Amino acid sequence: MQDRLRSDSGRLHHAGLTTLIFSLLGGLILLFVVAPLLGMVLHCPAEDLAKAAADPAVTESIWLTLWTSMAATMIFAVSAVPLSYLLARKQFPLKGIVTGIIDLPVVIPHSAAGIALLGLISRGSLLGDLSDNLGFHFIGGPAGIMLAMAYVSLPFLINAARDGFSAVPERLEKAALNLGASPARVFFTISMPLAWRSILSGMILMFARGMSEFGAVVIVTYHPMITPVLIYERFGAFGLRYARPVSVIFVAVSLAVFVFLRFLGRKSVNAQSQ
Amino acid sequence: MRRFKDLDRFEVLCWVFTLAAILFLAGPVAGLLLSVDPDFFAHDARDPEIWRSLKITVFSGFASSMLGLVTGLPLAWVLSTSSVRVRNTIEPLIEIPILLPPVIAGICLVSFLSEKSIVGGIFSRLGIEFISSVWGIVAGMYFVGVPFIVKTSLSAFQEIDHRIIRTARLLGAGSARAFFTIVLPHSSRAILTGFILMLGRSIGIFGTVVMIAYEPKTVPVLVYHRFVSMGIEAAKTPAVLLIGLSLLFFAMRRLTVRGS
Amino acid sequence: MLRVRNMSVLVDSFRLEVDGLEIDPGCYFILMGPSGAGKSLFCECLSGFRPAGGGVIVLYGKNIGRLRPEERGVSLVHQEPCLFRNYDVFGNVAYGLRCRGISEKAIERSVGGILEKLGISALRGRKVDELSGGERQRVALARAVVVKPSLLILDEPLNALDFKTRQDMMEQLRRLKGEFDHVTMHVCHDLDEALRLGDRIGIISRGRLLQTGSPREISYRPRSLMAAELLGVSNLFPVSKAVGDIVVLEDRFNLRYAGETVKNPAYCCIHPELIDLGGTRRAEAAYEARIIGIRELGKMLEITLDAGIRLTVRIFDTRTRQFSEGERVVFGIPEHAVHLME
Numbered sequence: 108m109q110d111r112l113r114s115d116s117g118r119l120h121h122a123g124l125t126t127l128i129f130s131l132l133g134g135l136i137l138l139f140v141v142a143p144l145l146g147m148v149l150h151c152p153a154e155d156l157a158k159a160a161a162d163p164a165v166t167e168s169i170w171l172t173l174w175t176s177m178a179a180t181m182i183f184a185v186s187a188v189p190l191s192y193l194l195a196r197k198q199f200p201l202k203g204i205v206t207g208i209i210d211l212p213v214v215i216p217h218s219a220a221g222i223a224l225l226g227l228i229s230r231g232s233l234l235g236d237l238s239d240n241l242g243f244h245f246i247g248g249p250a251g252i253m254l255a256m257a258y259v260s261l262p263f264l265i266n267a268a269r270d271g272f273s274a275v276p277e278r279l280e281k282a283a284l285n286l287g288a289s290p291a292r293v294f295f296t297i298s299m300p301l302a303w304r305s306i307l308s309g310m311i312l313m314f315a316r317g318m319s320e321f322g323a324v325v326i327v328t329y330h331p332m333i334t335p336v337l338i339y340e341r342f343g344a345f346g347l348r349y350a351r352p353v354s355v356i357f358v359a360v361s362l363a364v365f366v367f368l369r370f371l372g373r374k375s376v377n378a379q380s381q
Numbered sequence: 382m383r384r385f386k387d388l389d390r391f392e393v394l395c396w397v398f399t400l401a402a403i404l405f406l407a408g409p410v411a412g413l414l415l416s417v418d419p420d421f422f423a424h425d426a427r428d429p430e431i432w433r434s435l436k437i438t439v440f441s442g443f444a445s446s447m448l449g450l451v452t453g454l455p456l457a458w459v460l461s462t463s464s465v466r467v468r469n470t471i472e473p474l475i476e477i478p479i480l481l482p483p484v485i486a487g488i489c490l491v492s493f494l495s496e497k498s499i500v501g502g503i504f505s506r507l508g509i510e511f512i513s514s515v516w517g518i519v520a521g522m523y524f525v526g527v528p529f530i531v532k533t534s535l536s537a538f539q540e541i542d543h544r545i546i547r548t549a550r551l552l553g554a555g556s557a558r559a560f561f562t563i564v565l566p567h568s569s570r571a572i573l574t575g576f577i578l579m580l581g582r583s584i585g586i587f588g589t590v591v592m593i594a595y596e597p598k599t600v601p602v603l604v605y606h607r608f609v610s611m612g613i614e615a616a617k618t619p620a621v622l623l624i625g626l627s628l629l630f631f632a633m634r635r636l637t638v639r640g641s
Numbered sequence: 642m643l644r645v646r647n648m649s650v651l652v653d654s655f656r657l658e659v660d661g662l663e664i665d666p667g668c669y670f671i672l673m674g675p676s677g678a679g680k681s682l683f684c685e686c687l688s689g690f691r692p693a694g695g696g697v698i699v700l701y702g703k704n705i706g707r708l709r710p711e712e713r714g715v716s717l718v719h720q721e722p723c724l725f726r727n728y729d730v731f732g733n734v735a736y737g738l739r740c741r742g743i744s745e746k747a748i749e750r751s752v753g754g755i756l757e758k759l760g761i762s763a764l765r766g767r768k769v770d771e772l773s774g775g776e777r778q779r780v781a782l783a784r785a786v787v788v789k790p791s792l793l794i795l796d797e798p799l800n801a802l803d804f805k806t807r808q809d810m811m812e813q814l815r816r817l818k819g820e821f822d823h824v825t826m827h828v829c830h831d832l833d834e835a836l837r838l839g840d841r842i843g844i845i846s847r848g849r850l851l852q853t854g855s856p857r858e859i860s861y862r863p864r865s866l867m868a869a870e871l872l873g874v875s876n877l878f879p880v881s882k883a884v885g886d887i888v889v890l891e892d893r894f895n896l897r898y899a900g901e902t903v904k905n906p907a908y909c910c911i912h913p914e915l916i917d918l919g920g921t922r923r924a925e926a927a928y929e930a931r932i933i934g935i936r937e938l939g940k941m942l943e944i945t946l947d948a949g950i951r952l953t954v955r956i957f958d959t960r961t962r963q964f965s966e967g968e969r970v971v972f973g974i975p976e977h978a979v980h981l982m983e
Contacts, residue, residue: 123556125556126556133455133460143493183402190398207631210631215624215628216586217585218602218620219585219620219624222608222616223409223624226413226613227409227413229613232412258405258409290391321484321587322601325605335484339484339588347491542721544721548781548784549725551716553740563725
């Protein structure tokens, strides 16, 4: 009864002038948020789309974007997951500063982040020289793209995974430890599986962020072009008509990939829980 | 504190990974700040070009965030009082600008606001051109930032006990008066957080703004421009300024969250 | 004066129907019922946050059924005080007066007066976060009555308070009762609270008003089994037969009863306080029984008898005679202890 009454709690059945004005203002925002996307899709002629879809530069860049972002997510998850586990479970000095550092890439404007990253890996810097000596080049290659993508999107994975680990009841871990399981065993057999759903959605989020990144990547690695860079270039060089079809295809592909990932994710979570 | 040798091997491994991640996240910024030559920075920061773009950025950021407040709060309020079904349909729409890659948001906005489109045409007759103007910068910032205000204030509005609002209504306040004297003050902290979030996002946004307006340059665009035309050393000055500005907002946000 | 007619409200599958409720001016009305009976829903309809379902609500001659909440002249105090955190105590109490555009001078006077009356003048500059539960509820009460409402709804206002504050608050409510001429509708589910405060009591269950009456009527003459059960009346028995002024319980107990006759008596209750236990055999019906349980309830003794039927007896004066379990006793059931229900 109480819940039922609450379900439409604040609703007043006298629609006053205020409500009207508020709804109008709100409707304007909605329009402004939805219409541009809709307009872009509707304004894109099918022939332009077909031409763009057949363009190898476009398909290659979409493929590059997908795999670099995926690889960045996978590689950096290895260090991000233990970090989030420690953050969720342990108290240590300077923890506040560490959580601040984790949010740093979200806070810092991406073009500035690109400059900061580039400074670290460019020729003449410690890391840049080191990798050059090893015959490995960050700049101008997929490694640089991945680094830039990972830098701006890693916090999303860390925060999601940390929330997931926090939600795992600590007494389950304690019980397993008391039974004589090693911490590593507890982590892999108890904590990870229970937090898996959050880790997975964090990874999807990180993947998505990485794919849409422009500011940091364009500074670190202009060539080979990921799709946002390609769109930027086409817009700058040829105009809206050539940038629009690529955008539409990219949005469609990303959407399809995410629907597919969600589907896979649900399956894996179900498999875990069985 | 346990001594080091008591730590399990697995735990040590965890700490190693953690340190690596933190280094990766903090290193670039720390490296950037350390690599800046103070004399050059002090000299370069006085460059009128930087000042101009700093002014434009801060002005547009505030303008778009104020606009975000004026329009976002009513939307959040309407959503918080509407039925669950309406709310569940509209909430995901609000997130579109966050999910859309910034460059594509830029493309969308350019075609929406260019003088050849319907909306852009109307504004152009009023003398407002968006492409390559401060108006366009504000519009772009507003687009990518307004979801933050709507989301934070919506969740704050939903947390207010509706009986408090009803009490005010029964005491004689019309819905507008109740909104301004009860609802807003009760969620002021969340609104402030949303405002700062939007401000930070507005000031830092690059991909969207660069599509709409390369000129006049906001600071993120200036960073890119200087990098492309003059090299990384010249780009460092605006980058450091920009980082300082966003860290300031970040600190402010942390303070408002902690106070609650 | 409050009159409600033809109200019929449907929320999901729950229906609230109130017809022909009349409350006199200045009356302190208690609305009692179990949770989920529709009390809160009724209050929502009265205060205008939900359409009254075609019903007519007349408050002191004005039909308020279609007015906005702020135009109705209804004040509400909830279980939680719901104070406005952005104002101090004075600001909270003054809120309603400010909405009415009253001059600050007059507001000063009214607020000062009501704070004085409720004994919380010392709190006037305090922030609401610094107040205790009882103080908060008092501020909420002051805020509600200072605007001189025509109807004051108190929705379980004492529930969240501890025993002592509760008693104080009740005392204050009782004192206020005499000073204002608004109708008070106090929603509660505690019988003690209802009997102490109410001029009239209404019993609501499953969306229907079962009975209204004075506290005495309600406690001695519940009209239906449902009402009796809600009031915690003990010794409820189905009636097998009723002839003249004799009722037959369980085919073997013949009781004589006085008072109003009921057309189709289905149940009967025997008030446990009125059973004459251990008395000498009198002319009226006297029975033998065995004591099968004794429970001490503070100053009162509750004794369970097995007399073929199981009877509860309550006695107050326990000094004159001691009882023990298993003892055989004689008891009488006076005519006025028996009450018939539909």
